[in-house]
Amino acid sequence: MIRIGIAGYGNLGRGVECALASSKDMELVGVFTRRDPSSLKTLTGAKVFSMEDAEKMTEDIDVMILCGGSANDLPKQTVEMAKLYNVVDSFDTHAKIPQHFAAVDASAKESGKVAVISAGWDPGMFSLNRLYGQAVLPNGHDYTFWGKGVSQGHSDAIRRIDGAQDARQYTIPVEAALESVRRGEDPELTTREKHLRECFVVAKEGADKAAIEKAIVTMPNYFADYDTTVHFISQEELDRDHAGIPHGGIVFRTGTTGLQNEHRHLIEYKLTLDSNPEFTSSVLVAFARAAYRMNLEGMCGCKTVFDIAPAYLHPESGETLRATLL
Amino acid sequence: MIRIGIAGYGNLGRGVECALASSKDMELVGVFTRRDPSSLKTLTGAKVFSMEDAEKMTEDIDVMILCGGSANDLPKQTVEMAKLYNVVDSFDTHAKIPQHFAAVDASAKESGKVAVISAGWDPGMFSLNRLYGQAVLPNGHDYTFWGKGVSQGHSDAIRRIDGAQDARQYTIPVEAALESVRRGEDPELTTREKHLRECFVVAKEGADKAAIEKAIVTMPNYFADYDTTVHFISQEELDRDHAGIPHGGIVFRTGTTGLQNEHRHLIEYKLTLDSNPEFTSSVLVAFARAAYRMNLEGMCGCKTVFDIAPAYLHPESGETLRATLL
Numbered sequence: 001m002i003r004i005g006i007a008g009y010g011n012l013g014r015g016v017e018c019a020l021a022s023s024k025d026m027e028l029v030g031v032f033t034r035r036d037p038s039s040l041k042t043l044t045g046a047k048v049f050s051m052e053d054a055e056k057m058t059e060d061i062d063v064m065i066l067c068g069g070s071a072n073d074l075p076k077q078t079v080e081m082a083k084l085y086n087v088v089d090s091f092d093t094h095a096k097i098p099q100h101f102a103a104v105d106a107s108a109k110e111s112g113k114v115a116v117i118s119a120g121w122d123p124g125m126f127s128l129n130r131l132y133g134q135a136v137l138p139n140g141h142d143y144t145f146w147g148k149g150v151s152q153g154h155s156d157a158i159r160r161i162d163g164a165q166d167a168r169q170y171t172i173p174v175e176a177a178l179e180s181v182r183r184g185e186d187p188e189l190t191t192r193e194k195h196l197r198e199c200f201v202v203a204k205e206g207a208d209k210a211a212i213e214k215a216i217v218t219m220p221n222y223f224a225d226y227d228t229t230v231h232f233i234s235q236e237e238l239d240r241d242h243a244g245i246p247h248g249g250i251v252f253r254t255g256t257t258g259l260q261n262e263h264r265h266l267i268e269y270k271l272t273l274d275s276n277p278e279f280t281s282s283v284l285v286a287f288a289r290a291a292y293r294m295n296l297e298g299m300c301g302c303k304t305v306f307d308i309a310p311a312y313l314h315p316e317s318g319e320t321l322r323a324t325l326l
Numbered sequence: 327m328i329r330i331g332i333a334g335y336g337n338l339g340r341g342v343e344c345a346l347a348s349s350k351d352m353e354l355v356g357v358f359t360r361r362d363p364s365s366l367k368t369l370t371g372a373k374v375f376s377m378e379d380a381e382k383m384t385e386d387i388d389v390m391i392l393c394g395g396s397a398n399d400l401p402k403q404t405v406e407m408a409k410l411y412n413v414v415d416s417f418d419t420h421a422k423i424p425q426h427f428a429a430v431d432a433s434a435k436e437s438g439k440v441a442v443i444s445a446g447w448d449p450g451m452f453s454l455n456r457l458y459g460q461a462v463l464p465n466g467h468d469y470t471f472w473g474k475g476v477s478q479g480h481s482d483a484i485r486r487i488d489g490a491q492d493a494r495q496y497t498i499p500v501e502a503a504l505e506s507v508r509r510g511e512d513p514e515l516t517t518r519e520k521h522l523r524e525c526f527v528v529a530k531e532g533a534d535k536a537a538i539e540k541a542i543v544t545m546p547n548y549f550a551d552y553d554t555t556v557h558f559i560s561q562e563e564l565d566r567d568h569a570g571i572p573h574g575g576i577v578f579r580t581g582t583t584g585l586q587n588e589h590r591h592l593i594e595y596k597l598t599l600d601s602n603p604e605f606t607s608s609v610l611v612a613f614a615r616a617a618y619r620m621n622l623e624g625m626c627g628c629k630t631v632f633d634i635a636p637a638y639l640h641p642e643s644g645e646t647l648r649a650t651l652l
Contacts (some may be wrong), residue, residue: 018585021463043585098649119652125458125593127652128636132451134606135612135639137350257608259344259369263600270596273631274589279462282583286461291603306637306647310454313461314632321632323424325460326444326453 002026002292003060004285007051007081008067009033009040011245012090015281017043018064022246023285025315029061056082063288066090067281075100082108082115082302086291088284090120097123097304105302114295115302119287120280121271122146128305129269133253140255141186143196145173149247149276157222161215163207166235168242172196173250181252184264190225197228200242202235211246243259247276286313327351329386330611333377333407334393335366337571338416341607342367342391344542349611351641355387380537384410389614392416393607401426408416408441408628412617414610416446423449423630424577431628440621444563445613446606447597448472452577454631455595459579463591466581471499471520475573475602483548487541489533492561494568498522499576507578510590516551523554526568528561539634573602583644 002025006013009031021030021044030047033040035088037048049057049122054064063086068077070093078089082104091100118124122144130142151171154160158167177194180187187193197217203209213230217223233241248271257263273279287305290312309320314325328351335357345356347370351500356373359366362375375383380390390411394403396419408430417426423444434441437547444450448470456468477497485491496562503520506513513519525542529535539556545548559567574597583589599605613631620629637644640651 015583018583021585022583086456094652097652098645101648124652125462128458129595130651131636131640132454132648135641136451136608138608138641154475167490187480255608257341257344257348257601257604259347263604265600265605266596266598268593268594268596268598269455270592272592272594274591275583278583278589279591282462282581286577304648304652306640306644306652307635309633309635310457310461311632314457315461315464318632319424321457322427322630325456325631326420326449326630 002289003029003062004288005029005032005054005057005061005064005085006046007032007054007064007077008073009042009048010067011277012281012284013067014043015275015278016067017046017279017285019282019285023289023315026285026289029057054081055084061085062292063088065284065288067112067284075103077155078115078117079103079107082113083111084113086113086115086295088116088119088288088291090124090280090284091118092120094123094277100305101302101304109301112300114291114299116287116291116304116308117302118187118304120283121273122249124280124283124305125250125271126269129251129267131251131264131306133255133267134249137253137255137267138259139258140253140265141254143181143189143254144249145178145252146249147171147173147195147247149273152245154197154199154222157219158201158216161212163204163209163212164201165204165207166202166238168200168238170198172198178250181254182266182268184254184266186254192226195226197223197226199228199230200233200238201230202238228322245276246274248272255263283326289313289315328615329353329355329388330614331355331358331380331383331387331390331411332372333380333390333403335359335368335374336393337603338607338610339393340369341604342393342610343372345608345611352611352615355383358390363414378471380407381410384651387411388618389414391610391614393610401429404441404443405429405433407433408439409437410439412439412441412613412614412621414442414445414617416450416606416610417444418446418449424602427628435627438626440617440625441612442617442630442634443628444610444630447599448575450609450631451597452575452607455577455593456579457632459577459581459593463579463581463583463593465583465587466579466591469507469515469578469580470575471504471578472575473499473521473573473620474499475575475599476568476571478571480523480525480548483545484527484542487538489530489538490527491530492528492564494526494564496524498524504576507580508592508594510580510592512580515525518552521552522567523549523552525554525556526559526564527556528560528564546617570600571602572600574598612626614642615639
């Protein structure tokens, strides 16, 4: 059994806890938190430890799955934890991945551990499909669409507007853009042509809804470059109809082959996810298995999904995989 | 530059020749054939050698891409060539992969070369998606659908019928089955419920078309278990409208997460290919790059797509991949 620790117990940590229950070759040793451990009750009754105890449990845990946030937690936490454990994180600030990689790599090489960063669906499964697509069809174009799904960052941005009480924002791919890609037109798409934004907003009592709507649709970076629709609803409606955290999207690779590029090909990888954090957690757990096995074979340092042979992710042996899945 | 040889010059060999023209880090040294080399003219003017010359050119070629057939060529050829070269093949007789792997592995371990087998789209890219899907969503179901596309084996089977002059058979997924999977119904599907077979047949002059049709739709293994439609057309129509070799298909993974399995997820990987052999060739070329690089790092033995870290397939460095694709 591969012994797992979970560092951080938000949506992602709870998702990992659930995913481990479906993994026959892994067991959860405990959850590590910066809160008072006695204040935290886990879904499965898993033990709770203080984050400070992590350094004392290196004999008990094979892989620590880091479930903190990319903005404030992981840049330090992954580097620190990789000194003690094989680790996996879902660091998703794309622009900062190179510097995160460098810092974690130095730490994991020193400790002789394997540290997998940026394992989730984007970065993660989507990245894999961008890479495989380019490798197989070098003459072509990439497209990544997100949604339909909830963007936590955009929902938060709305909540910060004066008069807004609560909000849920959905990112939605523009159907005409998807169809153009599928038809092989290799379109050049602006930000506005790729995605719509749909917002469900609860206004505080007496708030100026027109002002809130204007503040949303003109907000730079978040909304101004998109066609955005705003619906005002009650808190009850928001809680009842928009409680889930669905997400997903599509990675396309289009490309041509043949001496005159006369043959077209389309690769489409599509995710439709009821729960964004639980799917991300499931990816983290599979890569935790890989981290453990690679370290057993003597590997160390920082790895991404690009550096990991797929067989390491699956509980079955290479022999069984060849006989049943190849 | 990675120096490539092509062994066998049918559709697949020509496809590799074209694909190499799109690979900036690879060059084609020549084509090896069992025919009289002087009788063979290549698409790009590449040199042609006799298959017997292969053993003399180990200093000139880094990877030999094997483009023979799975039934008669590859079981011997891959084993023999792996004694001399890093090799890649597209061996696609799924049931015989374990024994092919064992024979090639022994050969490649002795020579210290890397031999990649069963690289194409099924086995190949589809296998990868089956593996990733199971690893990430262990509570779930797999579905592989093929088509719409030409099945060479089924077309050949029709041509062998008395009175049939020529034929082209399309395998087509049943739309209702695809929709049921997408709706998350986890259907149990019979052979008949998954795929249709559509046949375009040229009858010889004076042949009994009703007898041909009956021979097709009742043919065991090939057609009897399917809903099959037969269209009689002229040779001109067949040549004009059915000259291409399109194919494709979909690998689905459905699965649930959450403590009560309350969240559903759907992964859909879809290929739409104008040219089955040219896409397969493109996959072979990407895995040839991997074979060369892995051997440079000291690896040897038989590998499948499951054993190869994705980064080996892409011409760019790990650093560039992390910065641009992750």
